Amino acid sequence: MTDTPAIILEAKGITKKFPGVLANDNVDFDLHKGEIHALLGENGAGKSTLMNVLYGLYKPESGTVTVDGNPMTLNSSRDAIKHGIGMVHQHFMLIPVFTVTENIMLGAETDHRAAPNEMPLVRLDRAEVAQKVRDLSHQYGLEVDPEAVVGDLPVGVQQRVEIVKALYRKANILILDEPTAVLTPQEADDLFRIMHELTAKGVSIVFITHKLKEVLKVADRITVMRAGQVVGSANPKESNEQKLASMMVGREVILTVQKKPAEPKEDVLVVNDLRVKDVRGLEAVRGVSFTVRAGEVLGLAGVQGNGQTELAEALSGLRASESGHFSISGNDLTGKPPRQFTKAGLANIPEDRQRHGLVLGYTIADNMALCDYYHMPFSNGIVIQQKQVDSNARKLIEDYDVRTPSPYIAAGKLSGGNQQKVIVARELSRPVKLVLASQPTRGLDVGSIEYIHKQIIAMRDRGVAVLLVSAELDEILSLSDRIAVMYRGEIVATVDRKDASREQLGLLMAGVHEPA
């Protein structure tokens, strides 16, 4: 072991501008051989921009990058690949209809041969490359089936394909951009194991994230970015979540939600023996009964894929139920169209905010009027009252702190956190009785999570019933007054928050019942 670690990658003075934004402002960054260097920052802090510069996808206005002491030209990803840099993008760069082998060989079709051939019509040696992929996956403990079609694989496996793809190109520097955003906790743990295995074999890793727990768990070094600049670095052994969060956001952040004890009143949502089928026609929700009272938060915990998604879709009118009933404040809504749900006082924060929460091509103003466009004050007969729509939008943007230059830009152009704020603003600003929030903070940064948590508790304190569906146990524990655990389509237990422990919930989520 040497005392001064060898620097394998060094970026100096990187500045990258986009129209109207200084995404990277004179950023310095270095990576030691064989370390996991976490790059921490909120969405839009410039982490991904920096990495796209290192990977040759963006051309910076100024700055230099050296790999192993050799200056690198940054014209295309081809240059980065040549220098041994591999990147796993947040949205995987895989072609769903191709096999694993085809995805891995794409762009490096003959690199497995002793003498690579640059002719366009060179034949593809699928079998040889598949064998190479098998060898690599054994060597690094990354199980992938080379013949599988990528679109059929779960995201965790797709990510492994991405890593193998980088290793196939002989990458010894690996950039992982928000790798855990799409993973379940188990898949994330598996990824951390793989990361350690890779560094043990001499690969250096840049780990981009905004999740504090993970950083403290796996990183050897931490660099924090905010608003395009590096604002500090930390040693995970000497730091903690609170310190890192403050550095990221630039102010004190309250990570634990402050709340008064709940004062539950009458039943609002009553679900009785509800059964729902999933897209494949299998029963996903198998006879679920529960109630949510006014002024309380019921947290619905469970590992993804245990029927929560289907239950939430049924309760918001997006999916038909097979049998059973449910009602909001006494209105039986079984089999009713979604508008009846809205009229009955449902605020729906859907799991897939881009597909079910927003019309991405519409402006923020129009999105904010989506629930109420058809009646006063937004419409007068058949004509939309644009003035009312606009003033409503301006008020909500102000009240709910949506960061946007104007109410007239398309919702699709906003960051994830701001998109979610648009939905929250629209749904919570109406006179509602029940808030149905599905994975309300998935993929959001610390600042936005804090904000949305506050809004949910504020609704509860105003006497609204809240059903919170979340795969994040921390979120369930910090917001809920009661917790129901879903496993294989059934509610296996309902416990009071004060009686619930993390371990007990974890066991219930895994299907292990406590011995009576």
Added chain:
Amino acid sequence: MDWKRFGFIAIIIVVLFGGVVAIGQVQQRPLLIVTSMLATTIAVATPLTLGALSGVFCERAGVVNIGIEGMMLASAFFGWLAAVYMFHVFEYPTGVSITAGALFAVITGMLMALLHAVLSITFKVDQIIGGTVINILAVGLTGFLNRQMFFGKGSVFEGSIPNSPGVLRAIHIPITEILSPLCGANSPLCVENIAAINRVFDQKPIALSAILLVFISHYVLFNTRWGLRTRAVGEHPKAADTVGINVIKMRYANVLIGGALAGLAGAYFTIESVPSFEPLLTNGRGFISLAAMIFGNWTPIGAWAAALVFGASSALQINMQIFRAVIPPQLAFLQQSYIVGLVPYILTMIILTGIIGKTTPPAADGVPYDK
């Protein structure tokens, strides 16, 4: 291509052929009917096959090309014009003139494709509109120039019809010569049968090259680096970009390949089929090519099979005229050529409804690439 699709195609072809044989057998031997229909089917399917291949290359690379019709029309005209000039004005021999005409048709197709590529790849114009521009441009340009060149006072040829350079000749594949000795003496029927079968294979050069191109395209798209990259660019251009593939270059190149194929399809009309040009002679075949491409699920072999269905329905139409006199009175409606002529269009509609199974276009088909 799944078996359901190939099965549907086989059934339609069998039904069309069977119908003609049932009606025509009183006048002609079934084998002769079938072989002559097969020969017609293959010949008539040629421009559809080439047009569909053109679409396959463009769309596999992510560029929707509804301008195939226009590319064919323009190529048919300019190929013909080149052949006429070579023959009539510069007095080259027939073979040289029509070969040059075919070449010129291919170049015309590529130039039209270049226009489409610049519009849709570089300037990111809506690709449907880009294709429509090509179609309208081709109709206007060929109609106008056709009149300027050949008709009336003040036209280039002063209204006199130039000498025809003729058309490409069929290539004889010597099956009869090889097999007929096996028939033995005293069996003229056997020799006659072999000769009839031989006529199925004695196709003209563009028809034969179209079949060859189907298999070459299949190999290129699915077994070579070029094909892998082309399909990557049409499915997920960003992913291709991150592994160092030049998306813009790949798209340009494939659209130009598509243009060359559409150009060859155009040459079929005026250089191989009939030695003359008339306005709008492609008559929607570019669009039927697109239907064949879709029904073939964007694969060369599937598209060819679909093109053969359309070829078979044209063969039906031609044979209904031949056997007009023996059509039984209950089926008198078959004497109306416009009813039989509807068959390919009705088939197109059935195919495009997706009843015979859903097809999936490349994921980034029609989406301009923005870094």
